[in-house]
Amino acid sequence: MPRWDSDGSGASRPSGGEGGGPGNDSVSRRAAAIEAILLDVDGVLTDGTFEPGDEVAGIPERKRFHSRDGLGLVMAKRSGLRLGFVTGRSSGTVRGRARELSLDYLREGCFDKGPAFDEACLRFGLSPEQVAFVGDDVQDLPALRRAGFAAAPADAHPAVLACVHFVADAPGGRGAVRQIIERILEARGKLDNALYRFWG
Numbered sequence: 001m002p003r004w005d006s007d008g009s010g011a012s013r014p015s016g017g018e019g020g021g022p023g024n025d026s027v028s029r030r031a032a033a034i035e036a037i038l039l040d041v042d043g044v045l046t047d048g049t050f051e052p053g054d055e056v057a058g059i060p061e062r063k064r065f066h067s068r069d070g071l072g073l074v075m076a077k078r079s080g081l082r083l084g085f086v087t088g089r090s091s092g093t094v095r096g097r098a099r100e101l102s103l104d105y106l107r108e109g110c111f112d113k114g115p116a117f118d119e120a121c122l123r124f125g126l127s128p129e130q131v132a133f134v135g136d137d138v139q140d141l142p143a144l145r146r147a148g149f150a151a152a153p154a155d156a157h158p159a160v161l162a163c164v165h166f167v168a169d170a171p172g173g174r175g176a177v178r179q180i181i182e183r184i185l186e187a188r189g190k191l192d193n194a195l196y197r198f199w200g
Ligand SMILES: [Mg+2]
Pocket: 040, 041, 042, 043, 044, 135, 136, 137
C-alpha cells in the first residue's frame, strides 16, 4: 500500500482542522455518512478572483481552477459520491467545468443556497446528513448549516469558519477541495483505494 507523505512530513492522512461548528467531536462520523458533495465555486474552487466576460460578444468569464482539486473531484466521482456546484454567478466557464466533470447537479445564479441544498437532497434522494457542502462566504451559511458535513477553505469568511465542521489547510482555489474530499473518502474507508489506482 502506498504511503501518502508527499510533503515529507511522514503524515499518512489528510490534515486540516476542525471548524468552530457544533459536533466537532464527530467529524469522522459526519464525513462517513456523506454520499454527495455540493460546492460553491468562487472562493472554493477558485481563489475568488475572476475576469468578467461578455456572453453577448462570446467572451467567457475567466476563472482559474486548480488541477489537484480537479483530480479530487474525479476521485470522488469514481468512489461513488455524487457532486454538484451551487454558485451565485452564471458562467459558461463553470458550465463547461461541470460538463467536463460529469456533475450530477448544477445551480447557477443562486444567491439563496439553502433552498438549493434542499432541492439537491430531493434530487439525489438523500437526507441532509448524507450531503456535504463546501462554502467560503456568508451566502453559503444557510446551506452549510443544513449540511451533514460542512467544510471551508482556510481563507473563508470568519462567520463561515465558525460554523463548519472541517477547515482545510489550503485556501480556495489552491487545493482546499482536494483536502476536503480526501477527508471524506478517508472517513468512508475509500481513500486508499482512490489513491492506490494512481500507483499502478
Ligand atoms: Mg464563494
